[in-house]
Amino acid sequence: MPTNDFDLEHFLPYRISLLANTISQGIASHYRDEHGITAAEWRVLAVLGRFPGSTASRLAQRTAMDKVAIHRAIKSLLARRLIERKTDRKDRRRRRLFITAPLGRAVFDDIVPRARRFEQELLSALSSAEARLLQGVLDKLQNAAEKSLADQAISLSSEAPRTGSPLQGDEA
Amino acid sequence: MPTNDFDLEHFLPYRISLLANTISQGIASHYRDEHGITAAEWRVLAVLGRFPGSTASRLAQRTAMDKVAIHRAIKSLLARRLIERKTDRKDRRRRRLFITAPLGRAVFDDIVPRARRFEQELLSALSSAEARLLQGVLDKLQNAAEKSLADQAISLSSEAPRTGSPLQGDEA
């Protein structure tokens, strides 16, 4: 029996990918228009605002971007003097990053409220019940997706199957 | 007052983008491993399974991909003889596309159940109440995101502001 009744428009992975696409377009223009900031750069700034002195690899963990993407974002932010870099004296491989005093801070303080407003625009489309459930739903979907991904990785590799969880958490 | 309390991990656009990323990795490997199919190619197949004889531009509408992305997917599927192409006699610009009889169909019939299974893995992580709300939530978020995007476009252009809805629907 051939399967003709598959409907892309209601297929959950497609819906989510579409939504993420539309959102990232929206958010990209929010950031870009005023300050020429990409989404990746914005992520770096956001984490540095919260965790000043983070290293590139710490940023990679916290943003789920790989280290090359982080590197590029950092490079561009450094060039525009929105962040600065200090080599750690204990471990000279590490370079700690900080938002610069007047310049980077100004951009950051301008963008954060915009980001919040955009998020509010999205959330205000939902009923309060829906909004309340959303974070939990996203958590669960994220975990399920990661789990499925990990299971596949196991079934494909002839290596010894992993016992633990797929994504090890950060420190503290 | 500087804004230091912005938290990327709970920022809705980030969460959704992260989820979409993880899902698309998962789904990409689902498709790719057996048949060497990309997500774009899968979307084309999915629509052609439902609407045989669609043209490239119709596919672009139905998959929210632009015509160049569609073109590339089609090209690759043609090369592997998973789809075939017939020039419309009424309008010779149009080339109607069809999944090929044994080959394309076999791939399609193999992938659809996998896709469904993956979707089920995701949905089964949710409570029935959450699952029930999800489609509606995604619809609302999608509309809100599109609306915000459209509003921005208006505020940026010096053109006459649009009156209608941002995305015109399909025929039928």
Added chain:
DNA sequence: ATATATTAGTTACATTTGTAACTATTTGCA
């Protein structure tokens, strides 16, 4: 103490993706 492995960060290259220009065909209309 020294060789080996690991980690941080960077660079180089290949692949993918997006943007714009182009051809062929059809449509609208003076």
Added chain:
DNA sequence: TGCAAATAGTTACAAATGTAACTAATATAT
């Protein structure tokens, strides 16, 4: 009719992204 505008599809080029190899510094183990 015939000429401008629109549409379908394609191609060419530029920008973004991913993969792998590399350097420097530190940690580990003998």
